[in-house]
Amino acid sequence: MSTMRNDVPRVAADEFASKVRTLSSLLEVATVGSVAGGDPHPNDLDLAIIISNTGEIATIAKYARQMSRHYHGWDVFLFDYDLSLIGTICHRRECPGRSVDCYDPGCGKPPHVRVNPEFEYDEKMFLISPIDVLYTSFETSRLLARKDELGIVESRSYPVLEDIPMECVRCGETFVFTGSEQKWYLKRGLSQPKRCPDCIAREYEG
Ligand SMILES: [Zn+2]
Ligand SMILES: [Zn+2]
Known part of the structure; x- marks a missing residue:
């Protein structure tokens, strides 16, 4: 399956x-x-x-x-x-x-x-x-x-990434940094998000 x-x-x-x-x-x-x-x-x-x-x-x-x-x-x-x-x-x-x-x-x-x-x-x-x-x-x-x-040794194991509760630095609300989001950020070499999705969306709209 x-x-x-x-x-x-x-x-x-x-x-x-x-x-x-x-x-x-x-x-x-x-x-x-x-x-x-x-x-x-x-x-x-x-x-x-x-x-x-x-x-x-x-x-x-x-x-x-x-x-x-x-x-x-x-x-x-x-x-x-x-x-x-x-x-x-x-x-x-x-x-x-x-x-x-x-x-x-x-x-x-x-x-x-x-x-x-x-x-x-x-x-x-x-x-x-x-x-x-x-x-x-x-x-x-x-x-x-x-x-x-570059001497890079790849990893083909897939750890289970737990959801992480986060606190938004902008509005103080808690939001969840999900396992698949963590994967997405990790792959792109980005640090974890500091603001909640609502605050990020508001920023793009405004
Ligand atoms: Zn927020
Ligand atoms: Zn385009």
């Missing part, structure tokens, strides 16, 4: 890889994180792709959106040849556009790419996740080579 949950994002990832690998700018594609590691309850599907130039991003974004037929919880992290993070692929067909996603000032520059100014990319945190290379144009995977270079 549990493996079936992992199969859905896996199918989406394989289909995406088989399409993007035909593009000339595509150098490598891999799944990163719980899907790669065989977590029976992956909370999202993260893919890393390395591109030689940004000329085919619109096509890459289209293929990424087609994953939503199988699975909505995808994120595609775009890297350049030097493994610098360019950004993530926006989920919207039109980007920059009028959808709420693209209100974010970092969305759509360049088109179809989100650059979150609050998101500090932590290479070690990112690469410590299990990585399954689906396609590479290099002799050996560039992502895995980088991981070796």
Whole structure:
């Protein structure tokens, strides 16, 4: 039963890889994180792709959106040849556009790419996740080579993360930092939230 949950994002990832690998700018594609590691309850599907130039991003974004037929919880992290993070692929067909996603000032520059100014990319945190290379144009995977270079030993065990009750620094209300949120924050190398979801939402609205 549990493996079936992992199969859905896996199918989406394989289909995406088989399409993007035909593009000339595509150098490598891999799944990163719980899907790669065989977590029976992956909370999202993260893919890393390395591109030689940004000329085919619109096509890459289209293929990424087609994953939503199988699975909505995808994120595609775009890297350049030097493994610098360019950004993530926006989920919207039109980007920059009028959808709420693209209100974010970092969305759509360049088109179809989100650059979150609050998101500090932590290479070690990112690469410590299990990585399954689906396609590479290099002799050996560039992502895995980088991981070796940094001496990163990955962990494929999945501890159960307990919900943590937190107190909002803004309004003083208690809120729950759930296990899957903790996973999401951890994977992105972010520190734990200080404000409750209501206060964060209010800030974005105001
Ligand atoms: Zn956008
Ligand atoms: Zn609050």
